[in-house]
Amino acid sequence: MKQTILILGLLIFNIVSSIAQTFDRQDSLRGSITPERAWWDLKHYKLMVSVDPDSRSIQGSNTITYRVLQPESVMQIDLQAPMKIDSVIHDKKLLTFTSEGSAHYIQFPKEQSKDGEEQLTIHFSGAPRVARRPPWDGGFTWQKDANGKPFVANANQGIGASVWWPNKDHPYDEPDRGVQLSITVPKDLVAVGNGRLVGTNESTNGTTWHWNVSNPINNYGVNINIGDYVHFGETYKGLKGDLDMDYWVLRDNEAKAKKQFQQTAGMMEAFEHWFGPYPFYEDSFKLVEVPYLGMEHQSSVTYGNNYGNGYLGNDLSGTGWGLKFDFIIIHEAGHEWFANNITNQDVADMWLHEGFTAYSENLYLDYHFGKEAAADYVIGTRRMIQNDRPIIGTYHVSHEGSSDMYYKGANILHTLRQLLEDDQKWRSILVGLNKDFYHQTVSSAMVEKYISKAAGIDLTEFWGQYLRTTMIPLVEYKIEGNRLSFRYEDVIKGFDMPVIAVINGKEEWIFPTSEWKSRTFSETIQSMEIKRDFYVNSEKLE
Template sequence: MKKLVTASIIIASFQLHAQTELFDKQETYTRQDSLRGSITPERVWWDLKYYDLFVSVDPEKKFISGSNTITYEVLESANVMQIDLQEPMQITKVTQGQAELEVTNEGNAHFIQLPTQTKGSEGKVTIHFEGNPRAAIRAPWDGGYSWKKDENGNHFIATSNQGIGASLWWPCKDHMYDEPDNGMTLSIQAPEKLTAVGNGRLEKIKKNKDSTRTFIWKVVNPINNYGVNVNIGDYVNISSKYKGEKGNLDVDFWVLSYNEDKAKEHFEDAFRTLEALEHWFGPYPFYEDSYKLVEVPYLGMEHQSSVTYGNQYLKGYLGQDLSGTGWGLKWDYIIIHETGHEWFANNITYKDVADMWIHEGFTTYSESLFIEYFYGKEAASSYTQGLRLGIQNSEPIIGDYDVNSEGSKDMYPKGNNLLHTVRQVINDDSKWREILRGLNKKFYHQTVTTSDVESYISDQSGMDLSNVFDQYLRDARIPVFEYAVMGNRLIYRWTNCIASFDMPVRVKVGGEEAVLNPNSSFQLMEITDKNLSISDDYYIYVNEVKINKVPE
């Protein structure tokens, strides 16, 4: 027993390390938090259509410079535009046509003074920028540029900026509610002996006179800001195709030259992932932009159509199983988890970071679905239950709105267990799969709220699940099914929960299955057998109590 407890503590600690918050939880919020986290008047009047981003990267000086031309549609007449760029990066000039525009600053928010914009018109503005961007100390959690060297001494550079924001290194509309409807061009200038990999498809490589090359990447789908990434290294390309639900999907692996043979074998997990997740979630959402795995000097992240990888070519999470069950060592955690984000994060994107569980809960659940697809329901259930060791239940999963505040790190394992529990309540595996696929069809390339997701699942299941979502997302407690047996009566209720919690639960009494509908008041049921069991697939606690008197 002592060894078992020790092992559980080690696994739980490892899970907490693996699922560190992307930025610190705050007790109070500032004006800067509101400027970053809310849809301000200077944001709301214009709809983002296209980014044309150019960035020149100088590895020796750890310095970048470039420009971003933003195409937008005017929704309401206005003349002040908010653009975000974080210190120490600087905006050096803003132009519209031939005119240079005035810019005022308030911290990381920059307000461009435009001629009055006419409703219904389309405009363009070009922002020039430069500086030494923040270096990532512990990527991807703290965000920034990773300035590293590979084993051969070549520069090995990558960006990661979820949470802290894309404006850490390039000027943009840094709020998740608005994505460029028509995609973007990403041009990366790097030393000529290195290769630069971005999002989408490589359209052109231009050789420059200053011993650099510019790699021009094209994205045709909407893309969230933090999904835009720059990767520079001594890369080789392994190109293949995957025959998926929408036809042939171009699959490219960009890996360090000395890892080519290793990657050819290990990255087979990418094809297994695409197969399993297309089954559960529907077609890969970005066939037009291809699918890539790109080796980077940090653990990895879900950059759209450019999934970054740094799991050291190991199974599990850096060779460990987050569930402690053994099932997590049969596949590469980073390949499966970060690819799962192509559906939940990149296809379906939260509007406000407070709803980040939509990304992390569903994607952690995709790990269980991958296991189920290849190893069966029992294995998947075991993995899901194993992840409970990492749940703290100290604060709600949903964060604070309009201030760029993510919720509890429980959004990973508890989000997984919430969805697994909802599946038990619906009790129809075919319908559950239809719901998961339907989410990706209904909200294809859209930004959403938790309410959108909750309503869709409730509507499609034909059940009002609002109290279930309220309990697991907005309250930190895990409900307790409390019961007693007195003679031939089963007495039961929910405790340790919100007052309105009324989740139905299937039980077995003496081998006979029944569906109970507990609430916060004691209820009675006539039974002929005192043996009660409830499946461990529900994320609840079960507590048998003694009652001296049958409640009225």
């Protein structure tokens, strides 16, 4: 019981409530595509940041390159207090702005010309919010390592990147040409960012580490990590050629990291098999040690799992299979395909990130340990499902669905695999998603439609039942000799998912609906159960 309570506590990844939630104007300004966001298309960020660990403050600038879609003169930029905008410069002129909470409205002297490409630079400074429970309740984490040196990182998936730097803080628009990230830190420290290291330079202010991301990147994936790091790496022979895999860890942990990170190549092999090529060969792959559990920062996956298998040493499934891999390496790297390659347009659809990536844990086991091990694991994680709220949240107000998006999402996908009865087709769908939605932002509806079409199955009610309600389908059944009667309860109208019944040890497909149906077998029914791979409940009626 004690271990179960511990794991339940660990697995509540997002702090959510089952009670009704109200939303205010700040939620709408953050979560909707406002007119002041809609008229411009983000092309590139040039982000320069100087970090002072002693004062726990930062200052810098962000030069935003954008294309004008419609002539307008007011732009929304987001930055959360206590960070502040010091100045805004466009065409060498200082612009004025007004603020409404975290939304700042920059006023251009005239309408921007349609189809033109423009730049403006925002200077900012302040002491960013200290993370309370990173990465979920995020901000900056300021710690010291065992030798007393600063150990600093940001993580801001839920709270948003605007907690520390000014940007277009909505997931629908990503910089098409990536991010140039320069981080200045004290001379005895190393600063690691996303993408590839392109150089360093020293000044009286410290050392500046220059990183470059050439691919589109979601705002919350931009990160800076500062510490007394050492570096090692390897070259992985992948589906698109040589992939640089780099590791940045605290000096005292190098030996442990070299042992634990041997799992990384096996992760990449499994995920390229199931999902297709790693999406960011141009920007490399890296693991970076941080002073919190870890997060899926694009091409810069952060790691803090104490160099051990499981989730902080625990098996989330209770089956033993969760101790066969390092949860943070596998789960957070899985996000490179689902979250970083394929990104939700609205955080209400974050199950696309977390459900598919929780499922990737299952597929890693499938690849290396077999199908039964994978099934044991994903079915074991059902004990974490609360069914407190639907896993799709409320649109346009920056509101995620239930934390069930993780392992309910994984079990939805595991159930869907059973319906296809064709693992090659299922694999082709997962690879196809990453190919056809390559470097795109998408909605749940788009993914639902894609899978339905590729599977050749009308999954409308399937998605509606599992994503938009908290009801778990209940198969009620009665046995009379060799006759089996069955129906669904706790389902939406039209839900008719077939399931496999194991009758006298033999698998048989049955096709329940909300109305009673019957099927007669050649022998008296001695035993009957629904195959465990289907995420349904069952009850025998006398």
